[in-house]
Amino acid sequence: MPRLTPQQVEAYGRDGYLCPLDAFDTAQARAYRDRLEAFEAAEGMKMSRGHNFKPHLLFPWVDEIVHSPAILDAVEDLIGPDIVLFHLSVWPKDAGSGTYVSWHQDATYFGLEPPVHVTAWVALTDASIEAGCMEVVPGSHRLGQLWHSEMQDPDNLLSRGQTLDAPVDRSRTAFMPVRAGQFSLHHTHLVHNSRPNRSSDRRVGLGISYIPAHVRCSSAQRVTALLVRGRDRFGHFDPERRPAVEAGSAERAFHADAVARFRAANLEQSDRVAIVRR
Ligand SMILES: O=C(O)CCC(=O)C(=O)O
Numbered sequence: 001m002p003r004l005t006p007q008q009v010e011a012y013g014r015d016g017y018l019c020p021l022d023a024f025d026t027a028q029a030r031a032y033r034d035r036l037e038a039f040e041a042a043e044g045m046k047m048s049r050g051h052n053f054k055p056h057l058l059f060p061w062v063d064e065i066v067h068s069p070a071i072l073d074a075v076e077d078l079i080g081p082d083i084v085l086f087h088l089s090v091w092p093k094d095a096g097s098g099t100y101v102s103w104h105q106d107a108t109y110f111g112l113e114p115p116v117h118v119t120a121w122v123a124l125t126d127a128s129i130e131a132g133c134m135e136v137v138p139g140s141h142r143l144g145q146l147w148h149s150e151m152q153d154p155d156n157l158l159s160r161g162q163t164l165d166a167p168v169d170r171s172r173t174a175f176m177p178v179r180a181g182q183f184s185l186h187h188t189h190l191v192h193n194s195r196p197n198r199s200s201d202r203r204v205g206l207g208i209s210y211i212p213a214h215v216r217c218s219s220a221q222r223v224t225a226l227l228v229r230g231r232d233r234f235g236h237f238d239p240e241r242r243p244a245v246e247a248g249s250a251e252r253a254f255h256a257d258a259v260a261r262f263r264a265a266n267l268e269q270s271d272r273v274a275i276v277r278r
Pocket residue numbers: 091101106119121132133134192193194205206207208
């Protein structure tokens with residue numbers, strides 16, 4: 001795949017997102033989806049809220065996606081050659097379910113300094129407007145970090161229910177539909193949400209958070225991350241262990257520890273926001 005054009009890089013700077021871009025073909029996307037759903041069936045649980053963090057530590061096939069040259073080439077054009085995977089969430093929405101994602105900015109509880117971070121949302125199924133693809137406020141990334149409140153709602157896929165409560169004009173939004181095998185890119189301060197899936201098929205994507213290696217997490221809790229391209233001359237994170245087999249006992253143990261640390265770091269950031277707002 002060609003690198004991003006200067007026009008695409010300029011559009012990202014202006015609008016805060018790019019969509020759609022091609023990662024792999026639909027047959028490959030179907031194969032990845034089948035792997036995910038076979039695991040869900042075997043475990044008797046869906047990889048939804050509460051179980052959707054950091055699957056790249058459990059599954060070699062997710063590790064393959066996060067190293068995809070098509071995705072990393074585009075990310076490199078936006079954040080440079082030394083790329084660290086800071087976080088990854090699976091975002092499944094069953095057909096006809098009420099699950100949604102509230103209006104938010106990804107940066108809110110990440111505590112990244114400086115806040116240089118791009119999310120690649122990689123579609124394992126078609127994510128049309130009807131199926132509840134992401135909806136964004138173009139250009140809102142230029143507003144910087146905005147206030148959020150925590151609205152607990154089991155249908156909201158965001159783990160802390162963080163919801164924008166700053167007055168941002170949402171009268172002109174844009175949707176980011178992607179077909180299976182495509183991806184979109186969005187800026188850490190871009191205001192976005194997604195509505196329930198009204199289609200007849202499940203909608204599943206991977207939200208992969210990439211940062212340049214010089215960016216650190218300001219939480220006292222040290223977290224893990226994975227260098228996916230280039231060099232890390234900073235050592236801000238404990239290196240992640242790439243999975244050798246699908247959800248083996250070593251993979252599960254490493255994953256559980258990494259997720260626990262990530263949740264603790266997130267909670268610290270949420271507490272900091274609450275103190276500042278008091
Ligand atoms: O998958 C969705 O509907 C929302 C994902 C999202 O908010 C993100 O990747 O930042």
